[in-house]
Amino acid sequence: MPETPAPEVPEVFEPARLGPLTLRNRIIKAATFEGMSRGALVSDDLIAFHRRHAAGGVGMTTVAYCAVQPEGRTERNQIWMRPEAVPGLRRLADAVHAEGAAVSAQIGHAGPVANSRSNRVPSLAPVGMFNPQSMQMTRRATEDDIRRVTGAHATAARLAIEAGFDAVEIHLGHNYFASSFLSPRINRREDAYGGSLENRAKVARAVARAVRDEVGDRVAVLAKLNMDDGVRGGLRPDESVQVARWLEADGSVDALELTAGSSLLNPMYLFRGDAPVKEFAATFPQPQRLGVRLVGKRFIRAYPYEEAYLLETARRFRAALGLPLVLLGGITERATMDLAMAEGFPFVAMARALLREPDLIDRIKAEPATPSLCVHCNKCMPTIFSGTHCVLA
Template sequence: MNDVFAPATLGPVQLRNRTVKAATFEGRAPEGQVTDALIDYHLGPARGGVGITTVAYLAVAPEGRTHREQIVVGEHSLAGLTRLADAIHDAGAAIAGQVGHAGPVANGRSNGVHALSASRMPSPLSMQMIRSATSADLARITKDYVAAARLLVRAGFDVLELHMAHSYLISSFLAPGLNRRKDEWGGSLENRAKLGRQVARAVRDEVGSSVAVTAKVSVSDGFKGGVTTDEAVEYAAMLDADGTLDALQLSGGSSLMNPMYLFRGDAPVAEFAATMPPLVRFGMKTPMGRGFLKRYPFEEAYFRDKALRIREAVSMPLMLLGGINQRATMEQAMADGFDFVAMGRALLREPDLVSRLQSDRAASGVCIHCNRCMPTIYSGTRCPVITPEPIQL
């Protein structure tokens, strides 16, 4: 089996080990530009031993932001992204950019432009109607992905992670409950998968072998009408057969419909409601609103069983994600045939965790999975257990 701490390759990229800092929105780009605070955020795990740190939610278009305090990849953001990539390389790690279009997860009121989805639907974030994307929209957005990929290569990024999960735009097309279309983009899974496969092909054709191209996909969306594990296996097999990607990162849940399916552990309802606008805050106090943050018991590597089904179905490298805190769990992932392990909350609590686990076989992370980090994305993502006050940008 692979040694999780030994040097590895991902496509054309040489890595010092098989650990990945997963993309978690940093909340450190209030003007849509790279800041010193954003660089420092990623320098923590980079200096702490990870193979790759992933910059979250780099939007390909203005309406593709989750909200206005987010970077849109373009000439205006190139200098900052280059500075960020250089800093991570100097720390000995590789840098990935999570490239995406938020689709129905975007707050159209914050962005100043209506959100897009596979089908028309109300937005609980903006209290507006989300527009159904036209074929012209999808052609333009595919070009936006290509343009973003081209610029991130110029900035010196090593890995491009295409966001195909969590009810973002591509994921909204995959989910039959969100995609009620009757045209070539709806109906069968083959039709619903068309946008993701089209984007992956276009990006690969643009960047060739200059960088690694991966995708974040769902093992299950966790809501009625979402992507099931059976469909996830079939979709992964399609992407594998296409040959456009160097790896898949296996995630789950829906930022719009069921976020706790991804996080597991405690549900910080009161803390999350306190960060919301008054109308949304009121809605979260209703029975329906309280049910939005469901409670799922935490267990380490909680996506493992579903991810193993994908491991059996594809030959391409896979990244296992989902509450990985211990060296023994990382080694089990290698024994299971996974090629990389991705960590989020554990590294937020302890940026140097990878180095500590590498030097001590008995060590484990100290994250308690209270999930109170989730609401901090609006004031600078952090572990409130150790950093209770908002950061100053």
């Protein structure tokens, strides 16, 4: 019998279909909170930020992050999706389109990661718990809260369409609202939303279903899903693979972007490289500043950096799913992009390397051997409080 030909490996700079959308290439600017919104609305700085990345050659840039409810913000100035936000979002979308790229809105609810002190309203979580970021207790989400937040995702997606966005990315990671329900460490409920994985996945599946029902095939729908919370007792890859299978079977998403870590408990599990404890401490007033300097290394842990550092875990998802997957984590070179394509990941997502060099994609396209100047110091991370940027650029 003749051998079955090997599947053709896509070229990273060729156009690619993502749901109903065609991207000019397979490279996505990953969501990185920009810290540039004012009054929970788009600013000129935010527009300029995404225009730079679009002009630099990415196929799509992701606006991060657009809260679906006011109590779901990680800080008070963060965008939350309401009619007043649409004009600014439309200006942003128009600016990105003018540079030839597509634009996605990352929508979600921060849940226990939300800063209740800044938002002046209690944060929501599966159970009441202490939030070390706001130094306050969260409120246990009621079934009415869950329904309200689920519906708010659909509304946010509709507003993104009204603003001219090409895609929405549902945030199901980092122990935000839906992710906190998935986590057996955080979700200690004993009702229909706790206990078994099937129960813990109800929020994530309902949110994705609500968004798909609202948008149909008018825009691409992605979800950012934790493969691993990176904490003892948290969501692990075997359970996350099953959640991904359910999302695929539900037909609610066009692609999954695979991520890891907990913004609440272990943020550096995603951001491999140096741990900028001193720089994070400097962003806080006293006495929190002293506290972060003294015990920050327990929370802001350093992990060794290597190219494609999430690939090994992501392979388990690739083997279990037919759904398009976006590989994230340590994508800075053409060789790594080609490796992702060869391993069956039709898209890659980049963040820190593009903060250092917004035009890196165009330069790699012109000269494949172009190296990234990112040194993975992670000192860009504390700048989210003052306008996200590379401190070395």
